[in-house]
Amino acid sequence: MISIHSGVIKRSIETIDKAVNKALNSTLNPVTSFIKRPIKQGIEKINQSISRGASLEEIISGVECPVDDEGNRIIIRVRHLSKIFGKSPEKALPLLEKGMAKDEILKTAGNTVGVYDVSFDVKEGEIFVLMGLSGSGKSTLERCLNRLIEPTSGEILIEGLDILNLDPDELRTVRRKKFSMVFQEFGLLPHRDVKSNVAYGLEIQGVPEKERLQRAKEAIQIVGLSGYEDMMPDNLSGGMKQRVGLARALATDPDILLMDEAFSALDPLIRKDMQDELLKIQNALSKTIVFVSHDLDEALKLGDRIALMKDGKIIQIGTAEEILQSPADEYVSRFVEDVDRTKILTAGIFMRRPREVIHITQGPRTALRVMEEADMTSIFVVDRQRRLMGMVEADDAVRAVKTEKPLQSIINTEIPTVGVDTPMSQVIQTMVTTNYPIPVVDDNKVLLGVVSPSAAAKAIDMGSDVNGL
Numbered sequence: 355m356i357s358i359h360s361g362v363i364k365r366s367i368e369t370i371d372k373a374v375n376k377a378l379n380s381t382l383n384p385v386t387s388f389i390k391r392p393i394k395q396g397i398e399k400i401n402q403s404i405s406r407g408a409s410l411e412e413i414i415s416g417v418e419c420p421v422d423d424e425g426n427r428i429i430i431r432v433r434h435l436s437k438i439f440g441k442s443p444e445k446a447l448p449l450l451e452k453g454m455a456k457d458e459i460l461k462t463a464g465n466t467v468g469v470y471d472v473s474f475d476v477k478e479g480e481i482f483v484l485m486g487l488s489g490s491g492k493s494t495l496e497r498c499l500n501r502l503i504e505p506t507s508g509e510i511l512i513e514g515l516d517i518l519n520l521d522p523d524e525l526r527t528v529r530r531k532k533f534s535m536v537f538q539e540f541g542l543l544p545h546r547d548v549k550s551n552v553a554y555g556l557e558i559q560g561v562p563e564k565e566r567l568q569r570a571k572e573a574i575q576i577v578g579l580s581g582y583e584d585m586m587p588d589n590l591s592g593g594m595k596q597r598v599g600l601a602r603a604l605a606t607d608p609d610i611l612l613m614d615e616a617f618s619a620l621d622p623l624i625r626k627d628m629q630d631e632l633l634k635i636q637n638a639l640s641k642t643i644v645f646v647s648h649d650l651d652e653a654l655k656l657g658d659r660i661a662l663m664k665d666g667k668i669i670q671i672g673t674a675e676e677i678l679q680s681p682a683d684e685y686v687s688r689f690v691e692d693v694d695r696t697k698i699l700t701a702g703i704f705m706r707r708p709r710e711v712i713h714i715t716q717g718p719r720t721a722l723r724v725m726e727e728a729d730m731t732s733i734f735v736v737d738r739q740r741r742l743m744g745m746v747e748a749d750d751a752v753r754a755v756k757t758e759k760p761l762q763s764i765i766n767t768e769i770p771t772v773g774v775d776t777p778m779s780q781v782i783q784t785m786v787t788t789n790y791p792i793p794v795v796d797d798n799k800v801l802l803g804v805v806s807p808s809a810a811a812k813a814i815d816m817g818s819d820v821n822g823l
């Protein structure tokens with residue numbers, strides 16, 4: 355990303371604008387009148403892009419990432435996407451439009467419907483879970499996103515770029531730069547040690563050895579495998595292998611992580627560890643993740659939003675709360691009815707990433723500014739490893755600024771915390787005594803999220819039929 359402040363671009367455009375106007379108003383060169391309109395239109399377009407907050411790179415390439423009403427960047431936009439397997443897939447599409455079912459189409463046309471007419475947006479920093487029974491089209495849909503599977507029809511925009519119209523070279527570049535994948539089968543190279551497995555993607559990109567090993571080391575640290583750099587895959591447990599897979603995916607610093615049943619082969623306890631690890635990593639790195647799972651508990655725990663698929667179609671898209679509280683139809687109701695709500699109504703489901711945190715090394719003035727900008731009256735303080743140090747209140751920060759005291763002197767370190775698996779009934783009891791949002795931390799006190807009073811109210815709504823809420 356080229357980072358030039360949009361103000362600089364704006365001033366340059368104004369200068370060009372003035373120069374062009376001057377030239378156009380002069381009678382000396384009659385040719386100028388022919389170019390008046392296109393130049394004016396060009397300038398107008400650039401100005402509109404600047405006011406939408408586009409980067410210089412976007413302005414130069416003419417490809418702009420769409421944004422939603424709240425200003426979130428839409429990293430993945432899918433419209434009316436279909437994938438039909440088999441000969442002459444285009445012949446099956448009209449049958450689908452007429453409402454013919456997937457199994458009938460297989461019988462009459464011999465085509466298998468992988469994905470049919472799906473549309474959705476994935477926002478920057480979101481974990482979007484594709485969820486559904488075996489054969490519902492999750493993997494097909496995920497692999498269409500980077501054209502590992504070629505869609506039959508529809509549109510896919512990756513940060514605004516229409517990837518179905520790229521030639522093979524362009525597609526390869528986009529895949530390498532923007533995407534990483536993590537699969538259920540770890541796919542590690544058996545004759546390479548951990549660090550060179552992790553560095554593999556960078557090697558393909560032609561990154562020099564010293565730099566790629568440094569970046570591999572950082573990725574290995576992120577997934578908690580420091581010290582295992584020289585081990586061979588055969589000597590690692592399943593959980594550790596998947597950590598290596600995750601580190602390899604992160605090492606290239608992709609915008610988008612595609613994860614297909616990445617934790618499904620792991621033992622339940624290890625699986626839970628990996629889910630926590632992913633939430634922690636996501637908290638720090640804010641990648642855009644499309645996570646495929648057939649496990650509802652996992653989907654509810656990890657997904658900021660979940661798309662429920664059946665026979666290649668998306669039946670419902672929503673947050674965990676929305677899907678549990680207002681299932682779109684019979685199918686979804688049946689899907690969620692077996693969910694153990696006491697198990698599901700946990701802090702992990704209701705937490706959101708903290709809007710803002712402040713670093714321990716920053717001062718009360720910064721804390722105050724951040725709180726003012728985010729319209730908050732208190733803020734959590736974390737250290738370099740994002741471990742929770744405590745909380746600072748706006749009133750105390752005002753006093754500290756006046757009396758020139760450091761941030762450390764006003765941190766309240768005695769705040770209650772909960773874990774992702776803490777039942778909401780307990781979280782609510784804690785909240786009643788403190789009246790503050792409740793921080794959710796892992797075993798190392800790393801801040802994973804925050805349960806706000808409004809989230810607690812939602813839990814009470816949903817759990818009115820559940821003991822303890």
Ligand SMILES: Nc1ncnc2c1ncn2[C@@H]1O[C@H](COP(=O)(O)OP(=O)(O)OP(=O)(O)O)[C@@H](O)[C@H]1O
Pocket residue numbers: 439440466467468486487488489490491492493494495648
């Ligand atoms: N290469 C292929 N050729 C023909 N049909 C395919 C192919 N790949 C997938 N399908 C079919 O497309 C449909 C969707 O399959 P997909 O693998 O996407 O499902 P899934 O939801 O990922 O299932 P699972 O949970 O078992 O991985 C299935 O009916 C499957 O048989």
Ligand SMILES: [Mg+2]
Pocket residue numbers: 492493494
């Ligand atoms: Mg699959």
